[in-house]
Amino acid sequence: MSVKKFMFVNRKAPYGTIYAWEALEVVLIAAAFEQDVSLCFLDDGVFQLKKGHNTKAIETKAFEKTWGALEDYDITKLYVDAESLAERGLTADDLAVPVEVLSRAEIGKLMEEQDVLLSF
């Protein structure tokens, strides 16, 4: 099977809606198909990566641990928009996994290089 460049563009906050979680399920399947997978986090999507999620009181599954497990699936390209982080008072140290912090223009360039963009 041919290998394509799939980028998952995550722009929504976690828990308020299910998009972040169901997107992650697609990411894992794309990896299982041995595609060239990358994730990019923009706008409120950067909140997905904030560490220290405790979802006990909202009785919803937390998915923080899944970020750490991505490496086991050879998914290592996680890009985060610097401006979105800064606007929300976050730095890379606040995030649950190592990421590459990029400018909007750099993210734009990466998008242009993709074959398939799946946005959530």
Next chain:
Amino acid sequence: MSVKKFMFVNRKAPYGTIYAWEALEVVLIAAAFEQDVSLCFLDDGVFQLKKGHNTKAIETKAFEKTWGALEDYDITKLYVDAESLAERGLTADDLAVPVEVLSRAEIGKLMEEQDVLLSF
């Protein structure tokens, strides 16, 4: 049955979602229950009242005519936020029915006087 003051707060654009249309169905029922009904339009909700809707190509029911019919149900209190109109390049002349254009503060005062606020 006792009469309460029901205000319907419309803040969403029409057609992109069904909220505006299904909200209108509630308005008509509230009128049938002979409640003291008013409608207020804020933010993108003001787009609901723009005249000249033609939904043929999106194959969706237009509800522009329903605004005109509200008077038959004794619903005459339609309030529109001046700032939301101006930001969107609209004036009262662009709207399908006569409305009262108010400031944010005036709308806030009206909200305080209600018994039930239904927001869509």
Next chain:
Amino acid sequence: MLHIINKSPYERPALDSALKTGEGAILLIEDGVYAAVKGGAAEAKIKAAQGKFKVYALQADLEARGMIDRVTEGVTVVDYGGFVDLVAEYKTNQSWL
């Protein structure tokens, strides 16, 4: 009256719109709790609003998002029971959806 806001201040105008329109109390729930977090662009909005509004944020939603330890000063954290008390306390409430 009580204004209930469940939208992120970075994604939707719900908070801005409520602040411009009303007075009384603001309760931040679901993605709305991001407005109660310090360090971000929303902090200044909440601080400016505190003259006119009492500001509350839902504990469960702050915890879920890993933000319970960085709540802006002056914001009162409440549980679901506190949410119920606020609705009971104010004669009217509105959800800014």
Next chain:
Amino acid sequence: MLHIINKSPYERPALDSALKTGEGAILLIEDGVYAAVKGGAAEAKIKAAQGKFKVYALQADLEARGMIDRVTEGVTVVDYGGFVDLVAEYKTNQSWL
């Protein structure tokens, strides 16, 4: 690439975010077509973007909203067939949901 935007510029940061990130073409659909309407605050954004982007808006959605007669200059109005042509023309596309 082709950026597809279905959100109102007054309610969501989708258009702003796409403009900051990319280049190529913008297609406004559904509530996104309000960005293509002149007289509002969005007009200046679209005009500023036209150096970097070709801007298109979907006819059916403009008509539905009563806005077909007030489209900002330089915006190309397309039907669903034109939408298909744009997707075919650009190697990649992204929906800014």
Next chain:
Amino acid sequence: MKFAILVNEGPSTHKASDTAYQFAKAALAKGHEIFRVFFYHDGVNNATRLTTPPQDDRHIVNRWSKLAEEHKLDMVVCVAAAQRRGIVDEGEMKRNGKDATNLAPGFRISGLGQLIEAGIQADRLVVFGD
């Protein structure tokens, strides 16, 4: 105090139904009465008994059914919204010529008048949506 609750989004996708449920539970725990929970817009999708959420996740529909049973809650699904979205009880099945039902226990299908009545009868109406 007498509360009414309006749920405007379905299970899973938006948090509205979860928050409404936690609110209802907390209100009951404090001794308040819940006059009615009304499901409108996509909220009607909370009333299907056909969901099978992952085993390690909450079961949003069953949770509502159980709460209703324990506290004799009146949970009403708007008929017009339900018809658009395919939520069907015995009566609707016959009326609309359908071949199956999917309404979960504890829910009943009725008109929008039930929402207005809830607004009139309750001391407070709280809206949960998107």
Next chain:
Amino acid sequence: MKFAILVNEGPSTHKASDTAYQFAKAALAKGHEIFRVFFYHDGVNNATRLTTPPQDDRHIVNRWSKLAEEHKLDMVVCVAAAQRRGIVDEGEMKRNGKDATNLAPGFRISGLGQLIEAGIQADRLVVFGD
């Protein structure tokens, strides 16, 4: 050219399904091929045969079924998303101990792999959502 379409919202509430349908129709009219239409998130709710929209309104579900029949479209509903939301075919009914099905003609339930495969096989994938 070979297109794939992803529909992420249900019928009625959001326009995503309508726009995707009009896009699909226009693509077919121009002689393009549609490799697959994949329904994810609330998009799975487009696949229930139990809806009864108002008579003067479009029938979103039947319209998809008809398009699929006319053009032999492959319309796939994500199984995980369908389980969460209560979209059930014969196999799912038996597997999950349910007592009814609601899957509309022309749709089939399958895994997320079908979406990735569509991304690989098609020249273009277009996402419709909220």
